[in-house]
Amino acid sequence: MSVVRRLRRRTLARVVTVACGLAVAVAAIAVYSLSLGEIDIPAADVVNALLGLDDGGSAYIVNELRLPRALVAVLAGAAFGMSGAIFQSLVRNPLASPDIIGVTAGAGAAAVVALLLFGWSGVAVSAAALVGALATAASIYLLAWRDGVTGGRLVVIGIAMAAMLTGIVSFTMTRADVYDARDALVWLTGSLNAKTWATVRILAPALAVLFALALPATRWLRALRMSDEAARGIGVPVERARLGLIAIAVALAAVATAAVGPVAFVAFVSGPIARRLTGPGGHTALVPAALVGALVLSAADLVAQHAVASTAFPVGVVTAIVGAPYLLWLLARTGRE
Amino acid sequence: MSRTLDPARPVTTATSRRSRRGLLIGLAALFAALLTVSVLSVAVGAQSVPLATVADALRDLHSDDTAHQIVAGRLPRLAAGLLVGVALGLAGAIMQGVTRNPLADPGLLGVNAGASLAVVVAINVFGITTAAGYIWFGFAGATLVAVLVYGVASFGRDGATPVKLLLAGAAIGAALISITTAVLLTDATTFNQYRFWTVGSLAGRRWDLIAQVAPFVLAGAVAALLTGRLLNTLSLGEEVARGLGQRVHLARVTAAAAAVVLCGAATAIAGPIWFVGLLVPHIARQFTGPDHRWILPYSMLLAPVLLLASDVLGRVMAPPGEVQAGIVLSFIGAPFLIALMRRRRAAAA
Numbered sequence: 001m002s003v004v005r006r007l008r009r010r011t012l013a014r015v016v017t018v019a020c021g022l023a024v025a026v027a028a029i030a031v032y033s034l035s036l037g038e039i040d041i042p043a044a045d046v047v048n049a050l051l052g053l054d055d056g057g058s059a060y061i062v063n064e065l066r067l068p069r070a071l072v073a074v075l076a077g078a079a080f081g082m083s084g085a086i087f088q089s090l091v092r093n094p095l096a097s098p099d100i101i102g103v104t105a106g107a108g109a110a111a112v113v114a115l116l117l118f119g120w121s122g123v124a125v126s127a128a129a130l131v132g133a134l135a136t137a138a139s140i141y142l143l144a145w146r147d148g149v150t151g152g153r154l155v156v157i158g159i160a161m162a163a164m165l166t167g168i169v170s171f172t173m174t175r176a177d178v179y180d181a182r183d184a185l186v187w188l189t190g191s192l193n194a195k196t197w198a199t200v201r202i203l204a205p206a207l208a209v210l211f212a213l214a215l216p217a218t219r220w221l222r223a224l225r226m227s228d229e230a231a232r233g234i235g236v237p238v239e240r241a242r243l244g245l246i247a248i249a250v251a252l253a254a255v256a257t258a259a260v261g262p263v264a265f266v267a268f269v270s271g272p273i274a275r276r277l278t279g280p281g282g283h284t285a286l287v288p289a290a291l292v293g294a295l296v297l298s299a300a301d302l303v304a305q306h307a308v309a310s311t312a313f314p315v316g317v318v319t320a321i322v323g324a325p326y327l328l329w330l331l332a333r334t335g336r337e
Numbered sequence: 338m339s340r341t342l343d344p345a346r347p348v349t350t351a352t353s354r355r356s357r358r359g360l361l362i363g364l365a366a367l368f369a370a371l372l373t374v375s376v377l378s379v380a381v382g383a384q385s386v387p388l389a390t391v392a393d394a395l396r397d398l399h400s401d402d403t404a405h406q407i408v409a410g411r412l413p414r415l416a417a418g419l420l421v422g423v424a425l426g427l428a429g430a431i432m433q434g435v436t437r438n439p440l441a442d443p444g445l446l447g448v449n450a451g452a453s454l455a456v457v458v459a460i461n462v463f464g465i466t467t468a469a470g471y472i473w474f475g476f477a478g479a480t481l482v483a484v485l486v487y488g489v490a491s492f493g494r495d496g497a498t499p500v501k502l503l504l505a506g507a508a509i510g511a512a513l514i515s516i517t518t519a520v521l522l523t524d525a526t527t528f529n530q531y532r533f534w535t536v537g538s539l540a541g542r543r544w545d546l547i548a549q550v551a552p553f554v555l556a557g558a559v560a561a562l563l564t565g566r567l568l569n570t571l572s573l574g575e576e577v578a579r580g581l582g583q584r585v586h587l588a589r590v591t592a593a594a595a596a597v598v599l600c601g602a603a604t605a606i607a608g609p610i611w612f613v614g615l616l617v618p619h620i621a622r623q624f625t626g627p628d629h630r631w632i633l634p635y636s637m638l639l640a641p642v643l644l645l646a647s648d649v650l651g652r653v654m655a656p657p658g659e660v661q662a663g664i665v666l667s668f669i670g671a672p673f674l675i676a677l678m679r680r681r682r683a684a685a686a
Contacts, residue, residue, distance in 0.1 A: 093501070093504060095504040095505065095507075095508045096504065099511065100504070100507050100508050100511055101507070143675050143679070144678075144679075146679055152500040153678050153679070155500055155503070155504055156440065156499075156500060156503055156674065156678045157674075157675050157678055159445065159503055159504075159507045159674075160670075160671040160672075160674040160675050160678070161671065161675075162507070163444070163445070163611055163612070163667055163670070163671050163674075164667050164668060164671035166667070167536075167611075167663065167664045167667035167668065168664075170532070170535055170536040170537075170663075170664070171536055171660065171661065171664045173532045173536075174532055174533055174536055174661070175658075178525065178528075178529050181528075181532060182522075182525065182528065185518060185521065185522060185528065186522065188518065189515075189518055189519070189522065264511065264512075264515040265512075265515070268508075313519075313522070314522065316515065316518075316519075317515075317518075317519040317522060319515075320512065320515030320516055320518070320519055321515075321516060321519060323512065323515070324512035324513070324515065324516055327508060327509070327512055328485070328489075328509075328512075
């Protein structure tokens with residue numbers, strides 16, 4: 001008994017260390033990204049501006065113009081990361097992240113229809129995306145229900161729904177003017193452009209609630225990760241727990257997608273990276289996964305903004321180009337073990 | 338129900354002998370259906386042409402009469418539909434046979450996404466604009482992704498289960514589509530071409546494109562039809578097949594090569610079309626049972642019927658515009674896949 005406890009304590013210590021390290025890294029990237037732009041501001045001045053010790057022109061640039069973008073990157077990244085980690089543990093497969101099994105496809109289809117057919121913009125598009133993601137997730141869940149939901153059935157039905165939604169997106173794109181279609185393509189890639197405090201004010205409380213709900217549910221996740229029988233054996237209400245966890249994960253992905261678009265692979269890579277850092281036993285560590293997500297999205301946006309001097313790419317371009325080879329490497333590695 | 342969902346079930350000689358005549362009649366019926374749909378595909382559209390005029394027009398294609406010109410204009414579309422249908426039906430049947438996986442489909446396994454990315458790269462990076470040039474890129478992309486997806490899904494203890502294969506295909510497909518998008522964002526001209534190509538359509542295909550791709554479809558189709566016996570042996574399981582003197586790897590590679598050529602050719606003509614390769618072999622198996630020597634020809638005739646019917650349906654659905662065949666098919670195919678999944682008793686995760 002004491003061996004188990006010691007092991008668990010050691011795992012916990014490692015998870016905490018990793019989480020602290022990641023938090024520092026996220027903060028560093030954020031400060032660095034706040035210092036870059038048309039006018040470069042030294043990191044010390046950035047910190048002063050953030051702490052309110054300086055209220056000159058550079059403080060305005062940092063706090064009003066650049067900070068919202070950095071905060072949205074951290075928040076949305078964290079939401080994607082946590083959502084992916086929950087899905088991957090529930091389905092017990094590292095490939096099952098919300099962007100692959102159809103949830104973000106629903107958001108994308110709703111947003112493209114709103115943008116191109118109804119000519120909406122701004123918050124209305126985000127609202128449409130949110131509704132699209134939630135409705136898609138609900139239909140996937142209901143269609144997969146048959147005396148309970150198995151991971152495999154959920155995945156295949158999600159992929160089928162995603163295929164149908166992709167059809168809607170492609171069709172709508174052919175009906176639109178080429179410039180509008182390009183705007184829609186940017187949205188579909190995922191972008192942090194033009195994020196203001198208004199976005200942060202909606203995103204932050206919504207995610208705070210969801211994070212607060214997700215953390216206590218981790219112990220269910222730990223049980224469900226092993227097997228349904230094992231979970232039932234230690235008194236977890238399997239179907240109810242699974243529905244609750246799916247609902248939280250879907251809501252996280254939906255809110256983040258509504259804010260920044262379906263940025264590829266952030267949800268997908270965060271869980272496995274976090275697991276690698278926390279070592280065995282950290283399978284269901286949601287906080288490190290969220291922090292990895294925040295780190296990935298912030299770093300990717302930094303690269304997208306400043307890597308090529310003349311053009312700023314949407315952040316999704318970078319996550320896709322980095323994420324795709326990582327996916328292959330990850331798959332090759334898990335295969336060998 | 339388990340019979341249709343399990344292509345790996347051994348072939349019993351009793352069933353094939355009992356129903357051989359029935360199967361031949363079925364094949365003839367399918368051929369008749371194909372002829373009917375073909376005629377409809379020429380006659381129906383934004384401006385419909387009476388059947389008698391169609392017959393007239395086919396005899397004299399170069400007449401100045403408007404109706405005759407409409408018919409002549411729809412012929413390449415029909416040819417494209419026939420070629421793409423044949424290719425996708427056979428490719429789907431082979432993929433389901435080789436992987437012993439009822440959920441295999443070139444679209445769902447990401448093979449089409451591979452061909453798409455390769456074609457976009459060919460147009461954007463290498464400036465290739467003729468189909469004869471980029472079809473090779475399409476083949477290369479399709480091959481690479483097919484190998485990759487199957488390889489990735491085979492990792493792990495229980496090998497390439499249906500769900501793992503589908504998930505690997507979806508993941509790799511998502512990666513490829515993201516990269517394609519990244520390329521397109523930098524290049525408005527290519528994007529403008531791509532968005533009309535990626536819906537999967539038979540409209541506006543020209544004779545020169547069809548003539549360039551047709552030899553690949555024909556070669557692939559002949560090779561595919563010859564793999565029936567191979568697939569039957571493979572369906573008995575790897576050990577049994579090896580015991581019967583089958584060179585399992587060689588058999589797999591031959592059949593897969595035919596499937597990849599067919600997918601690449603179909604994608605070069607019509608763009609990525611999903612679900613034909615999934616649906617058609619399932620319907621075919623309802624009639625033929627598990628014998629691949631029958632599944633293959635049935636799929637070959639059934640797929641163009643489905644594709645041309647979807648194309649005609651898309652033309653009459655929203656006049657004066659039209660809904661592309663690829664879109665119609667994804668709305669038929671996705672519910673089919675969902676229903677299939679709900680009927681499976683135990684879904685392997």
